[in-house]
Amino acid sequence: MSNKNIELVHTESDILSIRLSTNGFSFSIYNPERKENLYFQTVSVNIQHSMAANVKNFLANTPELNIPYRQTNILIHTQRYTIVPLELFEDEQMELLFYQNLPKQNNEIILCNILSKSNIVILFSIDKLTHVFLSEHFSHARFFASISPQVEYLTIKNKSENQHKIYANFHESDMEICCFDNGKLQLVNTYNVTNNDDRAYYLLNLWKQFNFDSEQDELHLTGLDKHERNELISFLRQFIRKIFIINPLSEKPISPSLEDIPFDIQSLLTCE
Template sequence: MTNENIDFTKSKQYTLSIRLSTDGFSFSVYNPIEECDFYFQTYPVNTQQSMAANVKAFLALAKELKYTYRQINILIHTARYTSVPLELFEDEQMETIFYQNFRKQSNEIILCNVLGKSNLVILFPIDKLTHLFLSEQFPTARFFSTISPQIEYLTSRSKLGNSYKIYANIHACSMDVFALDKGKLQLVNTYAINDVSDSMYYLLNIWKQLAYDQEHDEMHLTGDNINYRQQLSEELKPFIRQLFIINPQADFNTSHTARIEDIPFDIQSLLICE
């Protein structure tokens, strides 16, 4: 999905958001002044090459990345992240805390996102050479774990109503799950999945462990694969009455929402929270 009419001569007004994942790369260009102006492109990755080699090729091939932008966001999609309460966070302990939860890998650095709405800090890794290539081309870029803007957006969204809520964002081989109690994060995790039965297993087990109410509490689904999302929704209906599809497009306050529906949920969340 692209908008070929976007005027790149006005790129200094736009926000560029780049999303890097082992499943593939993508980027969006968004005009915050005229909210109907979106441009979105995807790029495949070569699984035989390193992340840094793929990023280097991507930066060389995508002509849209050569322009000057008002703001540049770089989102790293990874299941290797950990959350720390803001009041307990100290910069110098980032690596120590992160590697208490994950096995250390060579040639990576640990970055952090401070989430003001959620009072959390998200720690996540990025390959050193990948970080170098991106920082050289985009010196002012902000780096995010893809989980971070989702937490901030859903923290605000979950305050509506009096029910507990589970949100699931489904990717090709993984699923991000968030459980919130009126703006308070109870759980965040990313699960490897192969099919709908895997998603069912994790979601219903979380629902049971948190003792959510089958009639009153809510489950919200989103994800790039509409058919998968629909099948999962049908499978969950006998167990959960309050089942919804997330529609963040409505928060852009524009009638041109069809132009952004294919943009990954984490990028949409980041743009909404700006």
């Protein structure tokens, strides 16, 4: 799926952002100085193959990835992440901290995203061979857990807020959640959910857990196709009055349809 054609020249001032998920890959090409133009493309993967094999094929067969860019971002959609307060973080303890909270897996390396606005560090893992392929192809790439730009964007957005809010980003097989209490980040988590019944169950339980007000506090949603999302919203409105759809790039004069662009990519580009 392509939003518009792009000329593969003069990209030295553009930002390439790649998103990798077991369900498929996507990438965007964006120039902050030409904010009205954003190129976005999705790429299918062979789910029978490893992430590394799919990445190798992706790099070899996608012309847009073989030209120079000002900056390359690589987002890994993963549930294998953990959060550490910034004041407790030390580089040499990354693996120790990570494996205190998550079971060990073979052939992975641990990376970190320092989120200065949120005052936390997100530790996450990536398959070693995948990391090798990407690092060799993009020598100066920045790697992110897909949750990281979302947390930073939402922290900035809520800095001066005095409300209670829950943000939910839906995918086919999981749901990423960020909760804020009077502008302060209270919770970041990912839940394994594949249907609206389970999504509603977790959201309403969080609402109750944080003792949020059904009339005044806010729920912000993104992801899913319109039909499925509207079905969920219709059910949730029985319990929560203020429900909104998130579109970070709606504040910018971007040309493609925002519905097609993952929230984590939107968040990353908004924070650039």
